[in-house]
Amino acid sequence: MPTKWVLHWHPNPGSTVNSQILNEVSQCAEAINGVKDGRWKATLTLLKPNLREDQSQPGEYPRELLGISLPEQPNKYYFILRGPRIVTEADSSIQVIMEKLQSYKSRIALYFEGYQYQLGDFQLRVGKVVSSHSENLRGIVLEVEYLPISSMEKASQVLGEFVDIWQEAVLKRSLPGSFMHNEPNLSEYGLGDNYTPQHTAVQYAYVMAQLFASQSTQAVRN
């Protein structure tokens, strides 16, 4: 299994993300000789407990449950509870079970979609982030995948060097922001050095948190 870093676009203070930035980023991938290889899509769903008024005791139920589907695992689904640091893999049919149970309801979904590019031992995925509530661009994500190695520790230096090259290419375009990689503490989720789809799911959960946090800050500023 390859190793992967998931980065997100962090706009400079006072600026927002827009489709022109997305186009520039896509051109970056091609400028560093990335070969466009097809489309990809991941979905993150935020679910909330479906409680009656008399049931809403603080602490008894988590504020939110995250559900994630990944393109490389079409028959699987991932649940994340950030508080207790739980990531669970299940068959896709778990979504039908959760709908039948009616204990958690979907409130909003984020769609990460775009093109993927091959560069030797690397695969890049550039994706826009849109929500189920609006067609406005919410963000941009970048997946950098190093194919030959499944050990996160061993792949770290190579991935870091690639991301440095990428950042330089983006810098040349003088865009109002940059890509950030805030790696969550994966060991707190019981995840080891060997990379798995659960590692990807947790990274996406943290990207979602960063996107919502930066947009709250933007809203306060405005």
Next chain:
Amino acid sequence: MECVVQGIIETQLDVPVLRKVHAVPFVGPVASEVRLLCDLEHSEPTWTVKHIGGAMRGAGADQISVLVRSMIESKASKNVLRLFYGLGYKLENELLRVGFAFHFQRGAQITVTVSSINKMLKLHATDEAVPVTPGIQLVEVTAPATPENYSEVVAAVSSFCEYLAPLLHLSKPGISTGVVPTAAAAAASLMSDGGGTTL
């Protein structure tokens, strides 16, 4: 969707263990119930989340001798128990089923399980389980079905139950049956038949 009947037999012999399933029904908000099954047969336990839905109702359902109900399963990673606790679900009870599973292809994909049902005296203590009904084993006959083919599956399961009639009474879950008084003789007759009679 699945079709299911149950019955009981009295055990005469020690039955070697082929399958152990630790079943944990959970109750959560909105009075929703889900079952977590842990298959203990192999060195690495595997978990399945199972939702059993409402049974088919109405005059048509009353006339058939097989229960037809919705059922959805999902394999899950081993921390699924922690996930459901984290979601606010409460463990209602837990049971250990020990026994055999047989598979037949007779007009439908039929599974027969013969199990002793055991309760655990301490939470998750599968080594300290005691039988709920000593000397009595539960027989379940199930077959997967779809809304389009359930009539054929019902017919196949009914027909299969007729074959098993000399050995045990089978009926919808919840309807008690009792053992067949001549079951031991019928079983002995089958086993002494040089293995020529197969179901």
